Amino acid sequence: xxxxxxxxxxxxxxxxxxxxxxxxxxxxxxxxxxxxxxxxxxxxxxxxxxxxxxxxxxxxxxxxxxxxxxxxxxxxxxxxxxxxxxxxxxxxxxxxxxxxxxxxxxxxxxxxxxxxxxxxxxxxxxxxxxxxxxxxxxxxxxxxxxxxxxxxxxxxxxxxxxxxxxxxxxxxxxxxxxxxxxxxxxxxxxxxxxxxxxxxxxxxxxxxxxxxxxxxxxxxxxxxxxxxxxxxxxxxxxxxxxxxxxxxxx
Numbered sequence: 001x002x003x004x005x006x007x008x009x010x011x012x013x014x015x016x017x018x019x020x021x022x023x024x025x026x027x028x029x030x031x032x033x034x035x036x037x038x039x040x041x042x043x044x045x046x047x048x049x050x051x052x053x054x055x056x057x058x059x060x061x062x063x064x065x066x067x068x069x070x071x072x073x074x075x076x077x078x079x080x081x082x083x084x085x086x087x088x089x090x091x092x093x094x095x096x097x098x099x100x101x102x103x104x105x106x107x108x109x110x111x112x113x114x115x116x117x118x119x120x121x122x123x124x125x126x127x128x129x130x131x132x133x134x135x136x137x138x139x140x141x142x143x144x145x146x147x148x149x150x151x152x153x154x155x156x157x158x159x160x161x162x163x164x165x166x167x168x169x170x171x172x173x174x175x176x177x178x179x180x181x182x183x184x185x186x187x188x189x190x191x192x193x194x195x196x197x198x199x200x201x202x203x204x205x206x207x208x209x210x211x212x213x214x215x216x217x218x219x220x221x222x223x224x225x226x227x228x229x230x231x232x233x234x235x236x237x238x239x240x241x242x243x244x245x246x247x248x249x250x
Contacts, residue, residue, distance in 0.1 A: 068189055068214035071126045075138045079196055081204045082131060085238070086171030087224045091207050095172065098227040101154050112153065114208050117192055120144035120152060125189060127214040129221065130250070141212045142195030147186045157230050160186065168235030169211060172226030178211070179235035179246065180220065189214050192225070217248045 097112040126140045150157050157165060160182040167185040170177035184190065191212040194201055201207035206223030213220055219239045229235065240246035 064183070064187060066215075068127050071128070071138050073126065073140070076126060076140050076197060077138050079139060079205050080135065080137050082133075082218070083223075084204070086173055086176030087203065087206065089173065091203050091224070092172055095208055095226075097209065097225060099153060100227065100229040101156070102229070102231050103156060110153075114194060116153075117144055117149065117209060118194065120148045123191060124195075125191070125214075127189065127212070129212075129214075129218055131218040132244070132248070140197050141191055141193045142198070143191040143193035143209075143212065145188060146190040146192055146211075147188065149192055150186065154230055157182070164232055166231050166233065166235050168227075168229040168231060169222045169225050170227050170229075171222070171224050174226070176222065176238050177236060178220050178222045179237040179240065180213070180216075181234075181247070184213065184215060184249065187213070187215060215249055217250065219244065220248050 095114075097114075097117065098109065099112060100107060100109045121144065122142060123145055124140060124142045126138060129137045129139055147158075162181070162183045165182035167180045167182060168177065169180070189212075193206075193210050193212045194208060196202075196205055201210060203224075206225075209225050211220070211222040211225060234246070237246050239248070
């Protein structure tokens, strides 16, 4: 007997509807269960466990010798303006970089000028800025390696304890802030940048000094650094407090 095509279509349609309904009910039940779990540091604990697992995998993959991809000059793109938390106001005329170093002998604090940063060996690199929203930009950065900054101004942190040393950075108004583990901060491609695409930074892109860390998503690439703190405990992180991955590496 020749199969009836219309009958077969109706049968498959019914099976599809039933399967879809069951999947929707299961998904709804799973979401109801997840949304009612207790919170751990701002989000439901199963999601926090997933973020912590992701951090451990990424940290295991990290190596100082593993470099982010670099690009030829012809690949450079124009910058994209995105995110203005902490930089809505004009660049302060009296801007200076505050540095706080915690140590067993007590804390010390001092201030540096942009000229102090520019006195360090200048490095240029063309790397990709990856936004956690999904877009990317290939940009040419100019500035000083963070590890050269540490060697000059916080030499006691050169031989850091990878598991216990951290760096915190914040904007001059302290409205935006990031935390970094020392190993990523000391990576050879991590820069204190004062130029983008061959020109001084503009206010929208973090003038006069910003962080460029290609092995982290854009949320960690702090614009307009006002203060750098070296600490023995994990610093607060703006988006980490909103439920995002504190580590934010890839």
